[in-house]
Amino acid sequence: MNLRAIGCNVGSAPVELREKLAFDADKLTRALAELTARYGAEAVVLGTCNRVELYLARPETVAPVHAPLVAEYLSELHGVPVADVQPHLYEHADADAVRHAFRVAAGLDSVVVGEDQIAGQVKDAFEAAQRAGATGPLLNALFPAAARASKRVRTETGLAQGQVSVASAAVGFLKEVFHRFTDKTVLVIGAGEMGRLTLTHIRELRPAAVVVTNRSPEKAAALAAEFGGAALPWEQLDDGLAGADIVVSTTGAEDYVVPRRRFDEKVRPRRGRRKLVVFDLAVPRDFDPRIDDGDQVSVFNVDDLNRVRDQQLAERRRHVAPAEALVAEEVAAFLTDWNRRRDGPVIGALTEEVNRIRDAVLGPLLGKLNGKLTDADKALIEAAFRLYGNKLVHGPIAALQEASREGHGPGLREALMRLFGLQ
Amino acid sequence: MTVPPLQGITHACFGLSYLLAFALEVARLFWPGRAWRAAGLAVGVAGVAAHTAYLALNPPTPAAPYGSLLLLAWVLALFYLYGTVHYAKQAWGVFVLPVVIGLVGLSLALTATGDAVAPDWLHGDRFWGAVHGFLLLGGAIGISVGFLASVMYLVQLRRVRNRVNPAVVVPMLNLERLETMARRAVNWAFPLLTAGLLVGTLLLRTEHGGPETWLSVKVLTTATLWLVFAVLLYLRYATNVPARRLALLHVAAFGLLLLALAASHPFVPGGDR
Numbered sequence: 001m002n003l004r005a006i007g008c009n010v011g012s013a014p015v016e017l018r019e020k021l022a023f024d025a026d027k028l029t030r031a032l033a034e035l036t037a038r039y040g041a042e043a044v045v046l047g048t049c050n051r052v053e054l055y056l057a058r059p060e061t062v063a064p065v066h067a068p069l070v071a072e073y074l075s076e077l078h079g080v081p082v083a084d085v086q087p088h089l090y091e092h093a094d095a096d097a098v099r100h101a102f103r104v105a106a107g108l109d110s111v112v113v114g115e116d117q118i119a120g121q122v123k124d125a126f127e128a129a130q131r132a133g134a135t136g137p138l139l140n141a142l143f144p145a146a147a148r149a150s151k152r153v154r155t156e157t158g159l160a161q162g163q164v165s166v167a168s169a170a171v172g173f174l175k176e177v178f179h180r181f182t183d184k185t186v187l188v189i190g191a192g193e194m195g196r197l198t199l200t201h202i203r204e205l206r207p208a209a210v211v212v213t214n215r216s217p218e219k220a221a222a223l224a225a226e227f228g229g230a231a232l233p234w235e236q237l238d239d240g241l242a243g244a245d246i247v248v249s250t251t252g253a254e255d256y257v258v259p260r261r262r263f264d265e266k267v268r269p270r271r272g273r274r275k276l277v278v279f280d281l282a283v284p285r286d287f288d289p290r291i292d293d294g295d296q297v298s299v300f301n302v303d304d305l306n307r308v309r310d311q312q313l314a315e316r317r318r319h320v321a322p323a324e325a326l327v328a329e330e331v332a333a334f335l336t337d338w339n340r341r342r343d344g345p346v347i348g349a350l351t352e353e354v355n356r357i358r359d360a361v362l363g364p365l366l367g368k369l370n371g372k373l374t375d376a377d378k379a380l381i382e383a384a385f386r387l388y389g390n391k392l393v394h395g396p397i398a399a400l401q402e403a404s405r406e407g408h409g410p411g412l413r414e415a416l417m418r419l420f421g422l423q
Numbered sequence: 424m425t426v427p428p429l430q431g432i433t434h435a436c437f438g439l440s441y442l443l444a445f446a447l448e449v450a451r452l453f454w455p456g457r458a459w460r461a462a463g464l465a466v467g468v469a470g471v472a473a474h475t476a477y478l479a480l481n482p483p484t485p486a487a488p489y490g491s492l493l494l495l496a497w498v499l500a501l502f503y504l505y506g507t508v509h510y511a512k513q514a515w516g517v518f519v520l521p522v523v524i525g526l527v528g529l530s531l532a533l534t535a536t537g538d539a540v541a542p543d544w545l546h547g548d549r550f551w552g553a554v555h556g557f558l559l560l561g562g563a564i565g566i567s568v569g570f571l572a573s574v575m576y577l578v579q580l581r582r583v584r585n586r587v588n589p590a591v592v593v594p595m596l597n598l599e600r601l602e603t604m605a606r607r608a609v610n611w612a613f614p615l616l617t618a619g620l621l622v623g624t625l626l627l628r629t630e631h632g633g634p635e636t637w638l639s640v641k642v643l644t645t646a647t648l649w650l651v652f653a654v655l656l657y658l659r660y661a662t663n664v665p666a667r668r669l670a671l672l673h674v675a676a677f678g679l680l681l682l683a684l685a686a687s688h689p690f691v692p693g694g695d696r
Binding site: 161169172173175176177178179180272273275293294295296298300304307308311312315 | 579580582583584586588589590591595596597598599600603663664665666667
């Protein structure tokens with residue numbers, strides 16, 4: 001195996017550098033073409049907001065691509081001084097690179113351990129490389145195996161369970177209250193970043209309508225346009241609350257935007273028995289907490305959601321050790337399988353060569369002794385030659401398998417081919 | 424003389440099966456795993472099979488407390504199986520099985536008399552009595568399903584109120600779904616209950632109209648149950664009473680139902696204990 005995983009991530013490089021090394025579609029196409037042409041390597045480029053990694057596989061007979069060479073290439077491609085890039089790059093070799101790929105795909109190397117986006121990003125990176133014709137035998141085997149390991153980790157351990165962001169915790173609570181979202185209206189009060197992030201998650205539930213209100217009508221209109229919703233004048237907030245099922249509030253107001261009295265007098269009587277879930281993500285809070293009646297109206301504040309997120313992160317950390325063990329198991333299985341595939345042709349050729357020599361010696365011998373031997377004698381001699389041939393190849397095959405397990409397979413394969421004159 | 428295998432089925436067979444299935448469901452809450460669920464489901468299926476065979480071989484009359492409770496338990500056991508298969512990840516059995524076990528236990532306590540086994544329900548003058556009984560049984564099924572939905576609603580509501588992380592507890596149906604289930608159960612139960620009561624009233628007037636029968640526990644509790652349901656319908660559709668209060672009222676209605684089912688029938692043969 002001649003595999004390298006070279007790159008930087010959130011732990012090794014600052015965001016400023018990662019931003020500069022980001023791959024857009026054009027750069028990705030160019031990089032895949034150049035890496036294969038320039039280095040004769042199979043290549044997969046994985047670029048996310050948290051990491052930029054190149055997986056490069058070359059034939060075993062040539063030298064591997066090392067981090068300094070990759071630093072030079074990245075510097076040339078992105079126009080960043082090589083001295084800025086090289087100190088932040090890490091390099092994983094062969095079995096270690098396999099393990100790294102599996103850990104990345106399983107979310108074990110992520111900032112939020114177990115996050116599920118990375119599995120899709122790894123899959124996309126591999127498919128892009130395949131489309132560009134940049135993959136070969138090793139990477140075509142490696143990435144599907146990494147996907148399998150990732151799936152096992154997610155289904156057989158609790159690493160990917162639960163919500164690990166404030167926004168996804170909000171969605172988790174929504175699913176405890178509502179069954180269907182296609183008939184629900186989401187009201188966003190304020191146009192802050194937190195509201196936008198939460199709305200991004202809620203929109204995946206496909207609500208019937210998104211309404212945005214803000215003291216600044218322009219900001220409300222902009223956010224509404226971004227999410228395919230409608231802007232509501234700030235003065236009509238009570239109407240919005242009366243018609244909403246889900247509220248996300250993130251204003252920067254100093255006092256309650258919706259005091260209890262206002263809600264009880266102007267909103268509650270118009271809502272009937274419809275449930276309302278409010279995510280008050282503002283600090284100071286926008287909603288008087290006494291509006292929460294423990295039944296029809298639930299008001300979640302940012303502490304409620306943070307608590308769930310923290311609890312979930314702690315829960316996930318409990319599953320890291322079993323997930324690592326599972327990854328180790330998958331890596332071992334992959335390496336065994338890969339070595340078997342690499343050794344297979346050599347072992348086949350060696351066995352064939354020994355059989356050929358045996359037949360070349362045995363055929364004339366039996367011809368010379370023709371008429372002097374009974375059928376039982378012939379069978380005995382043939383069996384003895386077979387046993388001799390098997391014993392002869394057993395030692396080299398066992399040594400090759402052991403060397404492959406220890407990572408020295410290529411040298412011994414080459415030696416065997418030369419010694420026995422194999423093609 | 425040898426007893427045929429199915430003739431040997433008793434309350435204990437399916438009652439204990441349900442109890443064991445319940446224990447396995449509870450175990451699943453503490454040690455989540457497919458094995459618990461599979462084992463619980465297998466034992467539950469065995470219980471329902473035994474229960475079905477028992478009812479087929481010893482058909483009880485719904486007019487008797489023993490019979491109505493046993494029939495209701497059987498329908499709810501089927502409801503348990505449906506829910507356990509359909510909502511595989513949820514703690515369905517934890518809610519339904521205690522009710523099934525309670526009904527089987529109660530029916531055992533109100534042991535059948537010889538007359539309680541009535542194979543000729545739909546013949547002769549018993550026809551309208553049987554119609555009355557089955558209408559009320561249908562209503563009782565609706566009330567029981569509504570009760571279960573209400574109990575689950577109250578538990579789920581408590582979780583939401585306490586901001587319990589959904590990822591660390593056994594999943595349950597959401598509040599909206601449970602409210603819909605309870606509402607449909609009331610909509611189903613009320614017409615059946617009304618029709619059953621009307622048939623019963625006509626039977627009382629034409630055949631057994633003495634004042635002592637009108638004032639019997641059975642008649643009074645069933646009439647009160649109907650009234651409670653009428654109030655429940657009114658509150659649900661004509662007011663904005665919170666869903667939690669409706670759920671509590673539904674739980675109370677189920678208590679009344681048990682009382683009505685357990686009370687001796689004033690005039691039907693086999694209704695007396």
